[in-house]
Amino acid sequence: MTPITPAHYLVLSAALFSIGLIGVLVRRNLIVIFMSIELMLNAVNINLVAFSQQWQHVVGQVFALFVVAVAAAEAAIGLGIILAFYRNKETVNVDEITLMRW
Amino acid sequence: MDNLQAIMPMLIVTLAAAATMLAESFRLKDERMPLGGLGLIGLVGAAAASILLWNRNTTSFGVVQSDNFALFINFVLVAVGILTILLSSQVIDREELPAGEYYSLVLFSIAGMMLMAAATDLLLIFLALEVMSLAVYVLTGIRRTDAAGTEAAFKYFLLGAFSSAFFLYGVAFTYAIVHSTRLEAVALAVAGRSDVSGPLTWLAVGLLLVGFAFKVSAVPFHMWTPDAYEGAPTVVTGFMSTGVKAAAFAAFVRVFLSSFEPLRGEWVTVLSWIAVATMVVGTVVGVAQSNVKRMLAYSSIAHAGYLLVGIIAGNASGKSAILFYLLAYALTNVGAFGVTALLATRERPRGDLADFAGLWHSRPVMAALMTIFLLSLGGFPPTAGFVAKWYVFGAAVQEQLYGLAIIGVLTSVVSVFYYLRIVVLMYMTDSRAEYEPPRLTATGLATLGVAAATVFYLGVLPARVIELATRSIDTIF
Numbered sequence: 034m035t036p037i038t039p040a041h042y043l044v045l046s047a048a049l050f051s052i053g054l055i056g057v058l059v060r061r062n063l064i065v066i067f068m069s070i071e072l073m074l075n076a077v078n079i080n081l082v083a084f085s086q087q088w089q090h091v092v093g094q095v096f097a098l099f100v101v102a103v104a105a106a107e108a109a110i111g112l113g114i115i116l117a118f119y120r121n122k123e124t125v126n127v128d129e130i131t132l133m134r135w
Numbered sequence: 136m137d138n139l140q141a142i143m144p145m146l147i148v149t150l151a152a153a154a155t156m157l158a159e160s161f162r163l164k165d166e167r168m169p170l171g172g173l174g175l176i177g178l179v180g181a182a183a184a185s186i187l188l189w190n191r192n193t194t195s196f197g198v199v200q201s202d203n204f205a206l207f208i209n210f211v212l213v214a215v216g217i218l219t220i221l222l223s224s225q226v227i228d229r230e231e232l233p234a235g236e237y238y239s240l241v242l243f244s245i246a247g248m249m250l251m252a253a254a255t256d257l258l259l260i261f262l263a264l265e266v267m268s269l270a271v272y273v274l275t276g277i278r279r280t281d282a283a284g285t286e287a288a289f290k291y292f293l294l295g296a297f298s299s300a301f302f303l304y305g306v307a308f309t310y311a312i313v314h315s316t317r318l319e320a321v322a323l324a325v326a327g328r329s330d331v332s333g334p335l336t337w338l339a340v341g342l343l344l345v346g347f348a349f350k351v352s353a354v355p356f357h358m359w360t361p362d363a364y365e366g367a368p369t370v371v372t373g374f375m376s377t378g379v380k381a382a383a384f385a386a387f388v389r390v391f392l393s394s395f396e397p398l399r400g401e402w403v404t405v406l407s408w409i410a411v412a413t414m415v416v417g418t419v420v421g422v423a424q425s426n427v428k429r430m431l432a433y434s435s436i437a438h439a440g441y442l443l444v445g446i447i448a449g450n451a452s453g454k455s456a457i458l459f460y461l462l463a464y465a466l467t468n469v470g471a472f473g474v475t476a477l478l479a480t481r482e483r484p485r486g487d488l489a490d491f492a493g494l495w496h497s498r499p500v501m502a503a504l505m506t507i508f509l510l511s512l513g514g515f516p517p518t519a520g521f522v523a524k525w526y527v528f529g530a531a532v533q534e535q536l537y538g539l540a541i542i543g544v545l546t547s548v549v550s551v552f553y554y555l556r557i558v559v560l561m562y563m564t565d566s567r568a569e570y571e572p573p574r575l576t577a578t579g580l581a582t583l584g585v586a587a588a589t590v591f592y593l594g595v596l597p598a599r600v601i602e603l604a605t606r607s608i609d610t611i612f
Binding site for chain 2: 070077090099107130
């Protein structure tokens, strides 16, 4: 079995980041878009932890913990905003966000 | 205790925010409390702390550096905060916004902005960015029952979180190359090693650039700006178009002109194209708007382009020009949005261009104030906007960036068209009978008057402030 190198982690996190990115761009449901953004943040975490492991250096792991905390705060505010939006429009579909166009 | 010196300004603002929040929770129903006053005290305290720290170049915890650069930004932010709070009281009453939440969110985001300007570690810059942004997302949607407001908050939130992910990915790659997130370590590593210009470095610099470009609303990452600015309550728009921009540009300058300066050759071309696109799109699309807030949003995109020219020039005069520009732009834009906010009524909250028709006949003082702010945005002498543009383009010419300077001047000329359109509308058309704009209150008049006077002062006698700005950039490099 080949050992797992930093390159593997890099590819994994790049794949996860791309899945999140594509999700944000093509999905139409606000909640799913929001989940895709969380996916991107977690891709970053994999990257940070992998390099923290490789350099035997704790900064990356601490950073990852901060990212998790910030993502939680973001989720609280994001879901709050989605809820407020839903109360006004009765929908969570991006295609129906049409009040303001360029 | 030594360690706390450099974070004193943010600490004071944070305490004021916490006090406001507590006061609100102990407030009896229908009891009136001067919550904004608490905020003002905090901001004045932060300004005093910043004055005491001036020239001391203190560092806290190794990652917060209150050098003159950060302190200058602190003064800009305090000015923005005080003007915003003074203008807000009337709007809060009119739209029945939750006062305690409103003021504490404004203060928390100012604390985040100050931290962002002073942070010298990418981790801390990220945290400060989030403290600032999360508060501003909520402020954007603080009118919970307003469909446009929640829609704006939502768009702003989604794209903001999206851009944070890019920024973070860039930080992760920087960490991978440099083994540290400290800016000085990044600078050392990038300057000292020849092997750093691999694909990982490209990714790191590129992703950080995208993250910052989103926050300063540079084209093509500006899509959220007009919607967020239009949907938010107008005073909040004034606040976020100036405060967020000042903080984001401060961190932008710190990261790109101190840490990534050795890699300049790799990012300067991309940034030049972004700056050109930002100036052109901000100006051209702005001409087509029929809503004042949307028009000012595009104007703020164009101004981000002019500021980027200062970063691209990258020399000492460019950096001090950025600081002066941020101050001039902050006062002017808070003023312009302030007039728009005070003109709005419950029935007409959106700031249509038509609401300004004949304003000179019904509310001459407001029309005069708006004219001053618009002329400054357009860069007419003798206003602050003119001097700011003069210095930014001057810095570009010094570096032989003639193309950028010419595009900057040309777009400024075109932008005058849409600023003057409002002026013409105010003075040369008849007011419409069915719309009676509200009267200017004493506070509103005093606040906007001071802002307008400062805009004139900076336009006529800029030397002292320019000198302050020049001395502020000594310490970051």
